[in-house]
Amino acid sequence: MRGRALRSGSDVSLTSDVRPLTPRVFVTISRKCVPFTPFDRELSKSTIAIVTAGGVHLRDQEPFNISDELGDLGYREIPPDVDSTQLMVTHHHYDHSDADRDINVVFPIDVLRDLEAEGVIGGLARKHIGYMGYTMQLKAMYEGTAREIANDIDKGSRADAVILTGG
């Protein structure tokens, strides 16, 4: 079954062969400049936030809606002092059995705390983010969700830099 061509209005267009779990993706290479913010700080004095597309959230937060074929555009805020055993994954487009055992394989919150304890980083940001990266609504994801996450991190987390992970 051939999917729709989504002309996003940017320099990226996407066609997809819509099959669950094994999509083939054809994407034109971006011809625009790479957005880049210099990091002019000492890492040992910097706070770091994690933003993961791996569908991570707290057990008492609403899970991502994996029955929606278009994908869930929402995201969850995760506090820095979270007990990592209270984190879980809701995502149906990758095998997260390892993350179910140890969330740090996609959301390295305990690892970040270790690096703080060792003085490698200055500290953890005030908030971290989990969202579900699978989407058939690419434009809504990068014009909506991505902007909201960036604003949230920028205004509310005191992060000096962000680690991004998928799954």
Add this chain to the structure above:
Amino acid sequence: MKGIPTVLITVSPEVSAQMRPPRALYPKGFKIGNSLGRPDMRELQKKVLGDALNLLSQNTRPGEIVAVEYPEYGEQYEPPHVKRVSS
């Protein structure tokens, strides 16, 4: 907004490269679901996270993905390949 420095850890480097991330690390051979390594391999996870954070201060080329080998990860996995369409 002035911008936020980021580093991506990707286990699908060909997919990620299409979006030309400002900074990115690919731990070679790690499977999807193991961005930082395998469960409970804390020392390896620290190494991967530390290497990714160090890219912030290195003179990396924006849009390129730095591949790093971690032999302690063990069995290697092939990342997904994508077909590139040039316009």
